[in-house]
Amino acid sequence: MKQVFIKDIAKHAGQEVCLKGWVRNIRHSGKLVFIILRDGSGEIQAIAFKPDMSEETFERAKRLTLESSVVITGVAKPHPKNEAQYELSVSNVEVFQLADEYPIGKKEHGPDFLLSNRHLWIRSSKQWAVLRIRHTVYFAICEYLNNNNFFRFDSPILTPNACEGTTTLFELEYFDEGQAYLSQSGQLYLETGIMSLGRVYDFGPVFRAERSKTRKHLTEFWMMDAEAAWVEHDENMQIQEELIRYVIRKVLDTCANELQILERDIDALKAADAPFKRMTHHDVIEYLRAKGSEITHGSDLGAQDEVMLTEGSPVPVFVERWPKEIKAFYMKRDPQNPDLVLGNDLIAPEGFGEIIGGSQREDDYDLLLARMQAEKMPIEDYRWFLDLRKYGSVPHSGFGIGLERLVAWMSGTHHIRETIPFPRMIYRIYP
RNA sequence: UCCGAAAUAGCUCAGCGGUAGAGCGGGUGGCUGUUAACCACUAGGUCGGGGGUUCGAAUCCCUCUUUCGGAGCCA
Numbered sequence: 378m379k380q381v382f383i384k385d386i387a388k389h390a391g392q393e394v395c396l397k398g399w400v401r402n403i404r405h406s407g408k409l410v411f412i413i414l415r416d417g418s419g420e421i422q423a424i425a426f427k428p429d430m431s432e433e434t435f436e437r438a439k440r441l442t443l444e445s446s447v448v449i450t451g452v453a454k455p456h457p458k459n460e461a462q463y464e465l466s467v468s469n470v471e472v473f474q475l476a477d478e479y480p481i482g483k484k485e486h487g488p489d490f491l492l493s494n495r496h497l498w499i500r501s502s503k504q505w506a507v508l509r510i511r512h513t514v515y516f517a518i519c520e521y522l523n524n525n526n527f528f529r530f531d532s533p534i535l536t537p538n539a540c541e542g543t544t545t546l547f548e549l550e551y552f553d554e555g556q557a558y559l560s561q562s563g564q565l566y567l568e569t570g571i572m573s574l575g576r577v578y579d580f581g582p583v584f585r586a587e588r589s590k591t592r593k594h595l596t597e598f599w600m601m602d603a604e605a606a607w608v609e610h611d612e613n614m615q616i617q618e619e620l621i622r623y624v625i626r627k628v629l630d631t632c633a634n635e636l637q638i639l640e641r642d643i644d645a646l647k648a649a650d651a652p653f654k655r656m657t658h659h660d661v662i663e664y665l666r667a668k669g670s671e672i673t674h675g676s677d678l679g680a681q682d683e684v685m686l687t688e689g690s691p692v693p694v695f696v697e698r699w700p701k702e703i704k705a706f707y708m709k710r711d712p713q714n715p716d717l718v719l720g721n722d723l724i725a726p727e728g729f730g731e732i733i734g735g736s737q738r739e740d741d742y743d744l745l746l747a748r749m750q751a752e753k754m755p756i757e758d759y760r761w762f763l764d765l766r767k768y769g770s771v772p773h774s775g776f777g778i779g780l781e782r783l784v785a786w787m788s789g790t791h792h793i794r795e796t797i798p799f800p801r802m803i804y805r806i807y808p
Numbered sequence: 809u810c811c812g813a814a815a816u817a818g819c820u821c822a823g824c825g826g827u828a829g830a831g832c833g834g835g836u837g838g839c840u841g842u843u844a845a846c847c848a849c850u851a852g853g854u855c856g857g858g859g860g861u862u863c864g865a866a867u868c869c870c871u872c873u874u875u876c877g878g879a880g881c882c883a
Contacts, residue, residue, distance in 0.1 A: 406846085407839040426840075443833090457841075482819055483844040484832045489875050490819065545881090562883090587881055588809060600883060680879075722883095731883060779883030793883095804875075 378450060384418035386463045389453045396421070396465065399500070400445045400476075402483065410438045414449060414465070419634075420502075422456070423449050423465040430468060438470045443479040444500070447472055488792075495799060496808045506635035507795055510628060510788045515580070515780065517627035518601050521620045522578050527603060530570035530577035532563025534584075538758040545586040547596075559584035562777060565707070565762050567604040568738065571773055572765060578603040580780075590803055591680070592792040593730050595781060597801035604775030610709075610719040610737040613774035614695055617723060617733055618653045621693065621783075625650045628787045641789040645727060648691035653723070655695040661686060675700045678722075680730065687726045697721040706748045708736040709772075721776075729786035735776025742766035 378395035386394070398416030405411070408427035413420055425438035441447065451467040481497055491498045498504055519529075535549075535557050551557035563579040570577035580601040587594065608616070625646055628636070636643055656664070662674050665682050672682055678696070687694055698717045701710065708718035720736035739745045745766055749756060756763075784796040794800035799808065 402844075404842050404845055405839085406842055409840050409842075411842050411845085413843085422843080424841080428840095458843095478818075478834060480818070480833090482833050485820060487820070487876080492875095583883085585882075589879095589881060590809095591878075591880090591882095594882070598883065677881085734883060777883065782883055 382418040383414070383416045383421045386419075386421060386453050386465075390455070390463065391453065393450060393452050393468065394465070395448060395450045396423070397448050398446070400441050400443055400447060401502075402443065403441050405439055408435075410435070410441075410467075412438065412441060412447075412449070412467070412470075414447070415500075415502075415505075417505075421463060421465055423451060423467050425467040425470065429466070430470075434470055437472055438467065440475070441470070441472070442476045444497075445472060445476040446474045488794075492794065492800070492805060493807065499798060502638055504795065506632075506638040507784065507788045507790055508798065509635050510632050510639075511780070511784045511796060513628055513632055514624055514784050514787055515599075517624045518620065518778065518780075519580065520627075521623040522576075522603060525576075525616070525619075527576040527578045527605070528570075528574040530567060530574060530579055531581065532560065532566035532570075532579045532602070534560045534581065536560045538755065545588075547584045547586045561585050562600065563602050564604065564775060564777065565759075567602050567775060568762070568765055568773065571604050571606040571771075572769060576603070576605040576608075588803055592794075593680075593782060593785075595793055595797065595800055595802060598793075598797065599780035600777050601780060602775060602777045604773060606771045606773045608737075608774045609772050610697070610721070610774060613735055613737060613776060614655065614697065614721055617695075617721075617735060617776050620778075621653075621723070621733075622650050624783065624787070635788070639788050639790070641787075645691070646787070649693065649726060651692050653692050653695055654690060655697060657698045658696055658700065658717075659698070661694075661696050675702065677703050678724075683724050683730045684728045687724050687728070690726055693726055693732070694724045695721050696724060704736070706752050706754065707738050707745070709739045710744070719774075725782070725786045727786065727789075729782065731779075732782045732786060733776050733778050735774065737772065737774040740766060740770045740772055742770070 380397045381389055381394040383396060396414055396416060398414045400412055401415045401420060402413040403410065410425040412423040412425065414423050425435060427435045448471040449465065449467055450469045451465040453463050454466050456462040456464050480494055481501065499508060535551065537557060546561060547559040549557055561583050567577055567579055578601060581599065582597050583600045584597050586596060629646055662672055665672050665685055668685055670682055670685060678686065698711055699720045701716060701718045704718050704720045708720045711717035711719055718736060722731050723733035724730060725732045739748065742763065746763060749759065781793045781796040785793050788796065790796055794802065
């Protein structure tokens with residue numbers, strides 16, 4: 378019999394259907410066996426009643442273990458105590474594989490154990506929900522960009538040099554060509570793409586060998602970088618805002634069940650779909666100092682500062698016009714103040730921190746070269762990048778979104794390690 | 809890398825100088841509506857490794873290892 382997905386069960390009310398999946402939980406009560414079956418699309422309670430089937434079939438149902446893979450046939454009926462919910466009145470149970478004693482129990486576990494069993498943990502309902510939200514966020518971002526004249530332009534993962542000199546790179550031997558590195562951002566390559574396609578984005582894993590050990594860092598994470606020709610600083614932020622608000626609405630519209638499983642505060646998400654705040658870095662420092670922070674002008678925001686900044690704000694906050702010393706070499710100077718650059722960060726509310734970094738890029742050959750020389754960058758390695766300012770340079774801007782941080786915010790997940798199937802962290806690479 | 813905490817049954821933990829405990833999970837049995845079901849019985853441990861103090865160490869001290877939480881860096 379053809380497989381029916383649990384999410385579609387209501388369409389088959391009263392019919393005999395065949396469900397294929399795994400046993401999430403099992404309870405017996407004499408002549409009754411209650412099997413919670415999940416199939417990836419959802420979960421349902423299947424009830425095996427002894428008089429409805431052969432002795433052997435009932436025995437098979439009774440002997441099922443957690444996470445056994447099964448094919449269950451039965452009739453879809455509304456739950457006697459809850460008409461909105463369906464259950465399956467079982468007529469047959471076929472066991473594909475009777476699972477060994479399953480390591481993950483029904484009660485709580487510690488993070489070390491769960492991370493060591495990540496390959497199994499992803500089956501748990503909260504993890505399932507987060508991964509489905511990740512899927513939704515990923516495609517919502519692509520959808521928005523595709524609908525707004527951006528083209529997918531994949532940048533390489535193996536690169537000959539650093540994008541931003543500041544962070545540490547994973548290094549590897551590249552045949553006879555010497556050292557190569559795993560990309561920490563595709564941005565510089567994206568800048569070449571706008572000269573061909575106008576507006577482009579990439580979306581893939583990037584790698585940072587920073588020895589960071591916080592709930593907001595991974596050594597391998599997924600980043601979407603977007604870059605657009607003829608777009609300047611203000612419009613750049615406008616695109617970021619529209620994109621994020623599009624993602625929020627998409628998650629609210631399509632992931633109600635997942636958000637409920639995660640006990641996500643829906644109202645907080647709804648409230649974030651409103652015009653974002655914009656503050657200059659200077660004003661942010663003033664604001665934070667007035668609230669009691671020790672932060673000084675010219676410095677980056679710490680974790681505490683990010684929390685303090687968005688405290689009481691339902692919407693994300695743009696921090697723009699940063700001191701040039703603490704930002705990357707490629708950012709364009711603020712025409713109104715040569716000590717600043719036209720860069721922006723976007724800080725998510727509810728303590729989820731920075732989710733976007735973006736800027737208008739320096740489009741003048743001489744200014745860019747001077748800045749690179751000042752930072753003692755190997756100019757020869759960046760000839761191709763400097764070429765972009767020699768052959769039809771245009772004003773242009775772009776930004777990068779950390780997928781996992783955005784998913785953490787959408788799903789209300791405290792630690793970023795749960796927002797990617799297999800998190801890579803400083804002290805963990807298994808499984 | 810720095811600061812802090814922890815390591816006891818398969819898992820989550822209690823025990824904190826005097827015979828190693830609970831809940832969950834496993835096994836056996838019972839129950840016609842359970843919802844992390846319940847009830848009874850049952851198996852399961854060189855208390856992270858090494859060294860020390862003591863009549864006696866899971867418990868106190870030293871050391872190593874591992875993990876967790878936080879900071880900085882960033883998305």
